[in-house]
Amino acid sequence: MTTQDYSDWIGRKETYADNLDPGHVGQVALALNRPAPTAGEALPHLWLWAHFVRGQVYEELGRDGHPAQGSFLPPLGERNRMWAGGRVCFHQPLVVGTPAERQSTILNIQEKHGSTGTLLFFTVQHDYIQEGRLCVSEEQDTVYRAPTPPKLTGSVEPPARDWAATIEPSTVMLFRYSAVTFNGHRIHYDLDYVTKQEGYPGLVVHGPLIATLMLQACVDANPDREVSTFHYRGLRPLIAPRPFEVAGALLGDGTAKLWAEQDGTLAHQAELTFK
DSSP states (O other): OOOOOOGGGTTOEEEEEEOOOHHHHHHHHHHHTOOOOOTTSBOOTTGGGGSSOOOOOGGGBOTTSSBOSSSSSOOOOSOEEEEEEEEEEESSOOBTTSOEEEEEEEEEEEEEEETTEEEEEEEEEEEEEETTEEEEEEEEEEEEEOSOOOOOOOOOOOOOOSEEEEEOOOHHHHHHHHHHTTOOOGGGTOHHHHHHTSOOSSOBOOHHHHHHHHHHHHHHHOTTOOEEEEEEEESSOOBTTSOEEEEEEEOSSSEEEEEEEETTEEEEEEEEEEO
């Protein structure tokens, strides 16, 4: 099977600005059921994913409601999109109500062939700059796969926990998070599409939402500690409206292990370091 050459796309850059509007921050707070910070206060961890969103006109969307590729990312055809994971470094807080920009660079594109077809792995670097200072840097990994049945079951039991919170991912929660992130991906709100076209048994909980809730539970359980890095990875999708838990444990060396579990097995996991 021939592997397509994407080398011309590696190193491609784009910059996008955002004012971190307090009104929008308040809507994100409602979507996450959290208190809303005001202008001049720190933007909570990972809320930046609801900002710096470049929207597309309808004609530029794919059949799945997600932006079709071909501008910043190369054309990929009819592949299904999944968040695979990423690595985030928190240098200093972004401030609500102060203009900032995201500088993005394609770091790597790798195509792999497996028993279920081809998988295309993208890694994109994002640097978030505010008043000339680097506030947050991250690498995001996204997988585009051929239309094949998704992995729905897990086999790894979660470890002993130091904290946990139960999440009930209602259709309203998924809709609100899609709205505040301007995410048109139909797997999160279109039950007919997600079950008949992509083979899931129900609506899929957003990967960024799961990561945000995992990190927030850790911050709530450790209010006197400051987060330095956060590395996360998706193992399998979480399906709404079945409840799931976000939990974690301190490892005793300035690090913590975080995870999300549903039906007794791991679905997402992360590692965190404190400053």
